[in-house]
Amino acid sequence: MKNAKKHVFAVFAVLIFLTGTTGASEKQTEIPSEKEKIIVYYFHGSYRCPSCAKIEKWSYEAIKDSFPKALKENRLLWKPVNVEKPENSHFIKKYNLFTKSLIITEVKGEKQTKWKNLEKVWLLLRDQREFFAYVTQEVRNYLDN
Amino acid sequence: MENSLIPVFSAIWFGILTSISPCPLATNILAITYIGKQKNSYGTLIAGLFYTIGRAFAYVVIGFIIVFSLLSVPEISFFLQENMNKILGPLLIIAGLFILEILSFGFGGFSFRENFQKRLGAGSIVGAYILGFIFALSFCPISAALFFGSIIPLSLKYESRLVLPILYGVGTALPVLLFSLLISCSSRFAGNIFNKLTAVELWLRRITGLLFFIIGIYFCMKYLFRIINF
Numbered sequence: 001m002k003n004a005k006k007h008v009f010a011v012f013a014v015l016i017f018l019t020g021t022t023g024a025s026e027k028q029t030e031i032p033s034e035k036e037k038i039i040v041y042y043f044h045g046s047y048r049c050p051s052c053a054k055i056e057k058w059s060y061e062a063i064k065d066s067f068p069k070a071l072k073e074n075r076l077l078w079k080p081v082n083v084e085k086p087e088n089s090h091f092i093k094k095y096n097l098f099t100k101s102l103i104i105t106e107v108k109g110e111k112q113t114k115w116k117n118l119e120k121v122w123l124l125l126r127d128q129r130e131f132f133a134y135v136t137q138e139v140r141n142y143l144d145n
Numbered sequence: 146m147e148n149s150l151i152p153v154f155s156a157i158w159f160g161i162l163t164s165i166s167p168c169p170l171a172t173n174i175l176a177i178t179y180i181g182k183q184k185n186s187y188g189t190l191i192a193g194l195f196y197t198i199g200r201a202f203a204y205v206v207i208g209f210i211i212v213f214s215l216l217s218v219p220e221i222s223f224f225l226q227e228n229m230n231k232i233l234g235p236l237l238i239i240a241g242l243f244i245l246e247i248l249s250f251g252f253g254g255f256s257f258r259e260n261f262q263k264r265l266g267a268g269s270i271v272g273a274y275i276l277g278f279i280f281a282l283s284f285c286p287i288s289a290a291l292f293f294g295s296i297i298p299l300s301l302k303y304e305s306r307l308v309l310p311i312l313y314g315v316g317t318a319l320p321v322l323l324f325s326l327l328i329s330c331s332s333r334f335a336g337n338i339f340n341k342l343t344a345v346e347l348w349l350r351r352i353t354g355l356l357f358f359i360i361g362i363y364f365c366m367k368y369l370f371r372i373i374n375f
Contacts, residue, residue, distance in 0.1 A: 047367070048374060049286050050167045098222035099289035122290040123162070 038070070038142045041103045042080045043091060052100040055121050056080060058128060059102050062135040070143055102135070104142055116142075152299045156309045159291045160316015168285035169317075171360045175237070176280060176321045178356055180273055181328030182349035189329040192273040193322040199277025201314030204292065207282075208310040211297055218297065222289045229283040230368040236279070237361030244354030281314065288317070 040063060042056050063071070063078055070076035081088050083097065095103050095117065105115040118138055124131040164173060180196055183189040207225075210216055216224075242248040284292070292313060300309045336345035366372045 047371070050375075051287050092219050092223070096219060098218050098293040099226070099286045101290075117294075119290065119294045122287055122294070125166070125287075 037075060037077060037107045038139065039077045039079055039105045039107060040139060041091070041105065042100075043083050043095070043097055043103065044080065044100045045084045046082060051122075051125055054125060055100065055102060058131050059121065059135050062132040063139060066136045067139060067143065076139070076143065104138055106142055106145070152303050152305065152309060153312060155299065156296055156312035157316040159295050160313040161319055163288045163291050164317045164320045166287045168287050169280070171363060172280045172283060173321050175356055175360055176276055177324045177328060178349070178353045179276060180321065181325035182332070182346070182353055183329055184346070185333065186326060186329050189325050192270050193318070193325055195270040195274040196277035196321065197315055197318035199274040200281040200318050201311040203278045203281035204296070204310035204314045205307060207292075208297065208300055208306055212301070212306055218293050222284065222293050225282055225284045226286070226289055230285075230364060233279065233283050234361050234364030234369050237357050237364060241354050241357030241361055244350060244357055277318065281317065
């Protein structure tokens with residue numbers, strides 16, 4: 001009888017444990033980071049010009065330094081994309097690309113809700129501080145909304 | 146008044162920014178030597194003016210193509226970035242060989258050939274115009290970004306299909322014109338001091354031809370064969 005009680009208790013404990021873990025994982029999938037994402041794309045070609053390489057480097061550094069937590073939690077993603085590869089060429093039409101570009105997008109679930117071409121990066125190539133401030137502010141605007 | 150001046154200065158400034166970026170450095174060097182080796186500063190100014198007109202005309206043409214929706218911005222931008230730089234390499238090599246007088250035209254009489262090559266070598270105004278037009282069409286990422294991303298939207302916003310693209314062209318040519326004048330003045334000065342003006346002119350022509358040839362090879366390796374990436 002005692003043994004039976006022990007077994008019931010053990011099964012019950014295991015069930016509670018399993019329920020608990022399932023609950024936790026469900027809870028994790030429900031946090032906004034899994035649903036809403038900010039993706040920063042850097043679209044480039046196979047040929048990397050000095051200014052293009054600088055934009056990519058500075059943009060990533062600005063994002064990495066300013067939003068390490070969001071990057072770690074996957075709320076913010078950094079994606080360099082070569083649009084000369086056939087599988088990526090659709091991005092040209094999607095974002096009306098005409099040169100190497102830094103694009104910030106907001107994705108909710110599977111749907112992209114808004115995006116912006118950070119065109120000013122080309123004008124701020126001579127001022128790293130201004131460049132960092134511009135990229136950081138634009139990303140912050142998206143993350144805060 | 147203030148509102149109308151902002152796009153005007155923006156267009157010129159964007160042109161200057163394009164010109165002083167590392168991307169069009171190779172073509173700017175060619176333009177500077179080609180324009181700068183005129184016989185006098187007045188000739189350099191005239192050649193520089195035609196180089197500027199060539200550039201401005203190219204931007205006006207592209208502006209019209211976009212405004213009248215003959216091609217979309219991504220289509221024309223990527224087409225020019227992809228193809229013009231590929232064509233430019235062989236063109237520059239051939240031009241360099243002509244300037245160095247290694248190649249010559251196989252038609253016309255001797256006097257025509259000699260005359261044409263001398264004019265080409267001396268940096269004729271037609272040559273400067275063609276150079277401006279072709280170099281303007283050879284878009285690199287920054288010129289594409291500033292022209293298609295800033296000048297075209299400004300032109301549409303202020304309904305200025307002609308003036309703003311022209312001013313952008315002027316802006317891209319200004320630094321070239323300035324350095325051409327510097328080269329022209331200093332080489333004349335050196336030639337006069339050493340009393341060897343003819344020798345200086347000859348060497349300037351040779352240097353120009355050689356630069357066309359070398360930069361032509363550089364363009365071929367970079368854009369046509371994609372061997373180098375700098």
